[in-house]
Each structure stands twice: as C-alpha cells, then as structure tokens.
Amino acid sequence: MGVTIKDVAKLANVSPSTVSRVISNSPRISEATKNAVYAAMDTLKYKPNAIARNLANASTKTLGLIIPNREENLLKNPFFIQAMRGISLYSQKKNYKIMFSYGASPADELNFVREFVNSKWVDGIILLTAYENDQCIAYLNQQSFPFVVIGRPFDIHDILWVDNDNFQATYNLVNHLIQKGMHEMAFVGGPKRFIFSKDRLEGFRRAMALRNLSIDERMVIEMPDFSEEYGYQAMAAICDEHVPQAVVTTDDLLAFGVMKYVREHGLSVRVTGFNNSPLSEYQTPPLTSIDIQAEKLGYHAAKLLIESLEGIENPMNHYIVDTTLIERGSTR
Amino acid sequence: MGVTIKDVAKLANVSPSTVSRVISNSPRISEATKNAVYAAMDTLKYKPNAIARNLANASTKTLGLIIPNREENLLKNPFFIQAMRGISLYSQKKNYKIMFSYGASPADELNFVREFVNSKWVDGIILLTAYENDQCIAYLNQQSFPFVVIGRPFDIHDILWVDNDNFQATYNLVNHLIQKGMHEMAFVGGPKRFIFSKDRLEGFRRAMALRNLSIDERMVIEMPDFSEEYGYQAMAAICDEHVPQAVVTTDDLLAFGVMKYVREHGLSVRVTGFNNSPLSEYQTPPLTSIDIQAEKLGYHAAKLLIESLEGIENPMNHYIVDTTLIERGSTR
DNA sequence: CTGAAAGCGCTTACAG
DNA sequence: CTGAAAGCGCTTACAG
Numbered sequence: 001m002g003v004t005i006k007d008v009a010k011l012a013n014v015s016p017s018t019v020s021r022v023i024s025n026s027p028r029i030s031e032a033t034k035n036a037v038y039a040a041m042d043t044l045k046y047k048p049n050a051i052a053r054n055l056a057n058a059s060t061k062t063l064g065l066i067i068p069n070r071e072e073n074l075l076k077n078p079f080f081i082q083a084m085r086g087i088s089l090y091s092q093k094k095n096y097k098i099m100f101s102y103g104a105s106p107a108d109e110l111n112f113v114r115e116f117v118n119s120k121w122v123d124g125i126i127l128l129t130a131y132e133n134d135q136c137i138a139y140l141n142q143q144s145f146p147f148v149v150i151g152r153p154f155d156i157h158d159i160l161w162v163d164n165d166n167f168q169a170t171y172n173l174v175n176h177l178i179q180k181g182m183h184e185m186a187f188v189g190g191p192k193r194f195i196f197s198k199d200r201l202e203g204f205r206r207a208m209a210l211r212n213l214s215i216d217e218r219m220v221i222e223m224p225d226f227s228e229e230y231g232y233q234a235m236a237a238i239c240d241e242h243v244p245q246a247v248v249t250t251d252d253l254l255a256f257g258v259m260k261y262v263r264e265h266g267l268s269v270r271v272t273g274f275n276n277s278p279l280s281e282y283q284t285p286p287l288t289s290i291d292i293q294a295e296k297l298g299y300h301a302a303k304l305l306i307e308s309l310e311g312i313e314n315p316m317n318h319y320i321v322d323t324t325l326i327e328r329g330s331t332r
Numbered sequence: 333m334g335v336t337i338k339d340v341a342k343l344a345n346v347s348p349s350t351v352s353r354v355i356s357n358s359p360r361i362s363e364a365t366k367n368a369v370y371a372a373m374d375t376l377k378y379k380p381n382a383i384a385r386n387l388a389n390a391s392t393k394t395l396g397l398i399i400p401n402r403e404e405n406l407l408k409n410p411f412f413i414q415a416m417r418g419i420s421l422y423s424q425k426k427n428y429k430i431m432f433s434y435g436a437s438p439a440d441e442l443n444f445v446r447e448f449v450n451s452k453w454v455d456g457i458i459l460l461t462a463y464e465n466d467q468c469i470a471y472l473n474q475q476s477f478p479f480v481v482i483g484r485p486f487d488i489h490d491i492l493w494v495d496n497d498n499f500q501a502t503y504n505l506v507n508h509l510i511q512k513g514m515h516e517m518a519f520v521g522g523p524k525r526f527i528f529s530k531d532r533l534e535g536f537r538r539a540m541a542l543r544n545l546s547i548d549e550r551m552v553i554e555m556p557d558f559s560e561e562y563g564y565q566a567m568a569a570i571c572d573e574h575v576p577q578a579v580v581t582t583d584d585l586l587a588f589g590v591m592k593y594v595r596e597h598g599l600s601v602r603v604t605g606f607n608n609s610p611l612s613e614y615q616t617p618p619l620t621s622i623d624i625q626a627e628k629l630g631y632h633a634a635k636l637l638i639e640s641l642e643g644i645e646n647p648m649n650h651y652i653v654d655t656t657l658i659e660r661g662s663t664r
Numbered sequence: 665c666t667g668a669a670a671g672c673g674c675t676t677a678c679a680g
Numbered sequence: 681c682t683g684a685a686a687g688c689g690c691t692t693a694c695a696g
Contacts, residue, residue: 002452002673004672004673004674005673005674006673014682014683015682015683015684016673016674016675016683017675017676017682017683017684017685018681018682018683019674020673020674020675020676021675021676021681021682023674023675024675028681028682029681029682030681030682033681033682047450047451048451048673048674049451049452049672049673049674050451050452050453051383051386051387051392051451051452051453051672051673051674052387052672052673052674052675052688053673053674053675054383054386054387054674054688055383055384055386055387055672055673055674055675055688055689055690056673056674056675056676056687056688057674057675057688058688060383062431069417076610080413081412081413085401085434088432088433088434089434092433092434097431097433097453098431098432098433099394099429099430099431100420100430100432101420101424101429101430102417102420102421102424118379119379119380119381119382119383120334120381120382120383120689121382121383121429256614278408278611279610279611279614282588282611282614282615283614284616334689336688336689336690337689337690337691338689346666346667347666347667347668348667348668348689348690348691349666349667349668349669349691349692350665350666350667351690352689352690352691352692353665353666353691353692355690355691356691360665360666361665361666362665362666365665365666380689380690381688381689381690383688383689383690384672384688384689384690384691385689385690385691386672386690387672387673387674387688387689387690387691388671388672388689388690388691388692389672389690389691390672452673
C-alpha cells in the first residue's frame with residue numbers, strides 16, 4: 001500500500017542503500033544523485049516509515065512520561081500541564097516524540113516504567129515526581145535506563161534531575177516575612193514522602209533560626225496530602241494553640257484551606273502559598289505565592305535527557321530553575 | 333544485547349514461530365509446548381520488542397493526540413487535562429499507548445497530524461477541538477485515516493465524534509434562568525470558529541424565543557477568544573446599552589471578566605459560566621457554571637476510536653456526554 | 665500442532 | 681560515491 005524506499009530507488013535508478021543515505025543526509029553522496037532521489041521522493045510522495053527506522057536504529061526518538069494521577073491536585077495545580085508543555089516544546093524542537101501514561105498509584109507508575117523500558121518503546125523516561133525511596137528511580141538505575149527526574153531525588157548520585165531550589169525559595173520567603181515584621185510564624189507542609197516537602201520545611205527552619213526566632217513545634221504541621229481540607233484542619237490545630245502572625249504553606253491548596261479558616265474566624269493572619277496556581281489570584285485576599293516555573297522545569301528536564309541521549313557532554317547532571325515570589329494583596 | 337524470540341526458542345527447543353504463537357496466544361498450540369515456552373521466557377526474562385511487533389503487524393497500538401496550545405486557556409481550563417485523563421484511562425485498559433503533540437497554531441496542528449499519519453507512528457488520532465473548516469479533519473478524511481473528534485464537527489458525515497449537547501445545555505440553563513424571573517438577558521460568547529460557540533448561542537436564542545422573550549441584539553456579543561479581558565470588555569459594551577438582569581457566557585473565563593465588571597460597578601447581575609473550572613467556585617460570589625464532564629468526553633472518544641480500530645461494530649458514530657448545571661452562590 | 669522461509673521497511677558494515 | 685547483502689526482532693501464510 002505505502003510507497004517504500006524500494007520504489008523510490010527504482011524510480012531514481014539507484015539502490016535502496018543510496019536512498020537511505022539520502023534520507024539520513026549522509027555526507028558522501030553526490031549532489032546529482034541526491035537531487036535525483038529527492039525528485040523521486042517528491043513524485044512518489046514518499047514518507048519514511050518511522051517504525052522501520054526505529055527497528056533498524058534500535059532507537060525510537062521517543063520519551064516516556066509518567067504522570068502521577070492525584071485527582072484533585074492534577075486539576076487545580078497547573079504544574080503538570082505546564083511541565084508537559086515545557087517538555088513538549090523542547091522535544092518537538094529536537095524531533096522527539098512524547099508518550100505518556102497516567103499512574104493511578106506509585107505501584108502503577110512502576111509498572112508503566114517497566115513497560116516503557118522492556119518494550120523498547122522509548123529511549124528515555126521523564127519522571128514528574130520524586131518520592132522518597134522512589135521505586136521507579138531504583139528500577140531505572142538498576143536497568144541503567146536513561147531518565148531524568150523533575151524534583152531533586154533523594155540520592156542524586158549520577159542521575160539527571162531538574163528542580164527549583166526549594167530550600168532557598170522558602171528561606172527567602174521567610175526572610176521577607178520577617179522583614180515585614182512577622183516573627184510568630186506557623187508552617188503547614190505537605191507529605192514527607194516528597195523531598196521538596198523537607199526542603200521547604202528546612203528553609204523555614206533555617207531562616208527562623210538565623211534571625212534567632214523561635215519556632216513553636218506545635219505550629220509546624222505536616223499534612224498527608226495537599227488539599228484545602230487539610231489546610232483548614234492544620235490551621236484549626238495551629239490556632240487551637242495560638243494565632244500566629246503569618247502562616248507559610250508549601251502548596252496553594254493548603255493555603256486556600258488556611259485562608260478559609262482565617263476568613264471564617266475573622267482573624268488577621270498573613271498566608272503564603274506555593275506554586276502560584278491560577279486560583280491564587282482569585283482568593284480573597286489574593287494569595288501571595290511562589291512561582292516555580294513549571295514549564296521551565298519541563299523544558300530543561302527534556303533538554304538534559306535528550307542531550308544525554310545524543311551523547312552531548314554536559315558538565316552538570318542537574319539544572320536549577322529560579323523561583324519568583326509573587327506578592328499579592330499585601331494591603332496591610 | 334536483549335534476549336530475543338530466538339533465544340527463547342532455543343531454550344524451549346521449539347522454533348521461533350512457535351514462540352511467536354505462544355506470545356500472541358494462538359489457539360492451536362499444545363499446552364505442553366506452551367508451558368515449556370513460558371518457562372523459557374521466565375528464566376530468560378524475555379520481553380517482546382514492541383517495535384519489532386509494530387513493524388511486522390503494521391500497527392502500533394498507539395493513538396496520537398493533538399493538544400491545541402492556547403496559552404491562558406490551557407492552564408485555567410481543566411478541559412484538556414481532564415480529557416487526557418479520560419483518554420488515557422480507556423486506552424490503558426485496552427493496552428493502547430498515547431503519543432501527544434502540542435500545536436502552537438492550527439497550522440502546526442495540521443503538521444503534527446500529517447506527521448502522525450505519514451510516519452505510521454499511530455493507528456488513529458484524537459483531535460481535542462473541532463474548528464469550522466477544520467484542516468485536520470479534512471486531511472484525515474482525505475487520507476481515510478482513523479480518527480475521532482472531541483466536539484461535534486461541522487460536517488459529521490461518516491466521522492467519529494463525541495460531544496456534549498451544547499445547544500441543549502444552554503437551552504436548559506436559559507430556561508432555568510427564566511424560571512427564576514430573569515427576562516432581560518445578555519449573551520457573551522466565544523469565537524465563531526468553534527462549533528460549540530454556535531450551538532450555545534443557538535440554545536440561548538431558542539430558549540428566549542420559546543418564551544417569547546425578545547433579545548436585544550446589541551446585547552449578544554461574540555468575542556474572538558476566551559479570556560477575562562474579553563469578558564470585561566463585552567460586559568462594558570453591554571452595560572453601555574443597558575444593564576441586563578442576567579448574562580449567559582459560554583466560558584468561565586469570560587464570566588470572570590463579566591463578574592469583575594459587575595463587582596467594580598456595584599451592579600446586581602446574575603452571571604453564568606461554562607466548563608465548571610476549579611476557579612469558578614472561588615469567585616465572589618461563586619460562579620454558576622455548566623460541567624461538561626471532560627473526562628468522560630475523553631474516555632468515550634478513546635472508546636469510539638479503539639472500537640472502530642478493532643473492528644467492533646458500533647451502531648453509533650458518536651456519543652453524547654451529559655452536562656450538569658452546577659448552581660452556586662444563588663443567594664438572591 | 666509445529667517448522668522453514670519469506671517478509672515488514674529500514675540501516676550499515678563491507679567491498680569496490 | 682554507490683551497491684549487494686545481512687540484519688533489526690518479530691509475524692504468518694504455506695506445507696507437513
């Protein structure tokens with residue numbers, strides 16, 4: 001049905017090998033035959049069969065993407081879609097394709113990774129999250145399969161990753177709040193299984209410590225997931241203890257819950273979020289948040305991985321993307 | 333490097349053909365040899381090479397997904413990510429993979445479609461949007477390449493599609509508003525290049541007409557894109573004329589702009605949106621919106637396409653997904 | 665029920 | 681600079 005390299009060869013009066021070389025732009029082909037082949041390809045409307053090339057090359061120029069499927073967060077947090085766009089932008093530029101799977105659970109994610117690797121479907125894999133004791137990372141390492149992680153993994157030995165400096169971002173934010181006169185601060189964090197959770201908490205602690213501000217440990221709360229509900233609960237627990245001047249959260253959804261509590265109880269507490277989700281500017285008052293530039297994270301993840309696949313030397317096995325503090329509604 | 337069907341054959345003392353038949357679960361293989369082959373596969377940890385299968389089968393069990401890349405909307409409107417999840421859920425169930433490309437423009441989208449088709453990378457294509465005079469649809473039709481469209485296309489002759497009943501959804505909404513005592517209503521719609529824009533406007537017109545309510549044509553506004561800014565502008569134009577009792581919009585972002593105008597001018601106007609984006613419940617007051625169940629749209633799109641690829645007879649070449657009116661903040 | 669052989673559409677040492 | 685041949689790892693009529 002389709003026209004193949006043979007048809008082109010026949011029409012151009014050359015061998016299939018030559019056509020193949022023209023396609024891959026081999027240098028040692030005369031202009032004359034090149035043009036003859038191009039002409040033949042044109043008249044026959046020849047399109048290379050990617051699958052056959054994949055097999056012969058033992059490479060698919062395709063990356064596999066594992067998207068963790070956490071209901072709520074996926075929709076309200078633009079992180080994933082932004083990261084995907086960044087990944088896609090760089091990949092398309094380099095003529096790589098993207099294949100994705102949604103993992104319903106970490107176990108599921110591991111299965112998809114396995115399948116990607118075993119079936120030879122992809123040349124490399126991009127993980128959108130790094131867990132503590134990450135099974136996917138362990139597996140990929142063990143198989144020495146090329147991959148990159150968005151989010152600094154626990155053991156960074158010899159693996160590719162991109163991330164923000166979560167420690168620094170929180171550290172700077174807290175300093176900024178201190179400058180504004182806050183000194184009694186609470187902290188509402190996310191699940192410990194994410195490394196960025198630890199980093200953000202550490203940034204909070206360090207900034208407080210350096211200014212000699214004491215932290216009431218009962219006002220440092222780590223919730224098992226990112227949701228408004230948990231934010232609300234955390235704030236209730238905190239205020240049970242004492243109403244702080246400010247609450248630093250590690251996710252906008254948590255912040256929304258905290259703010260809800262604040263509004264409902266007519267308190268005056270400064271709240272900050274993380275991720276700068278589109279929702280944050282619609283809060284009352286609009287929420288101050290940290291923009292992590294997810295698209296850049298994705299872009300550089302793809303870049304790191306593809307460069308490594310193409311054998312481009314890279315002195316760095318990681319890339320740090322800047323964060324920006326987006327201040328809003330600071331009318332106090 | 334990898335272990336192939338030949339290695340398994342040797343170990344199991346059968347021919348490669350037999351191993352292949354075991355893999356594809358051919359019925360005419362004795363239990364004995366089946367087990368021998370399975371055992372061999374186990375000890376060798378054999379995994380079929382998907383690429384080689386693809387070539388031999390002339391099928392990849394992969395679907396191509398074209399994601400229109402409209403900045404703003406992609407992030408604030410959960411439609412795409414929800415639809416993708418639905419598509420992914422069904423595909424994974426049927427062991428199909430998904431490959432995606434972001435199109436920066438309709439021209440770009442057409443290029444990706446072309447590439448998907450020509451390179452033989454995918455067995456079928458899912459389009460996430462239908463334009464008027466859609467180039468992608470025209471091309472796919474002309475190539476008789478299998479595809480499905482989310483959003484009823486202009487010419488539905490013989491093509492697969494899923495959609496909501498946009499006419500009905502708006503019709504019912506307007507009726508509902510009429511019941512609540514509204515009779516002076518304005519309409520703020522989106523770009524005419526989308527078919528659903530027309531359907532929604534038509535629903536509005538029909539409902540008004542059936543109740544014998546007149547429409548002031550100066551209060552029916554169609555904007556060139558979905559954004560708050562445009563919503564705001566539209567409402568300014570409308571109120572220049574006359575302040576209506578209610579404004580029906582065809583997208584939450586438009587509604588946000590309308591509401592902003594309403595708030596800023598201290599008006600009392602009822603506003604409704606479309607898509608039930610996560611943002612809508614955070615508006616002041618919370619926005620009434622129509623939930624289009626994007627995940628279901630995606631799920632059924634994948635279902636329709638895969639069933640057709642697998643030759644499963646389907647009496648319907650389309651599927652209509654219900655909408656739900658989500659009423660919020662109707663404290664008036 | 666099973667095997668030998670040809671084929672899917674490319675690529676690439678090897679030889680000239 | 682170009683061609684003949686073998687190979688990538690499967691599948692599948694054909695024959696038995």
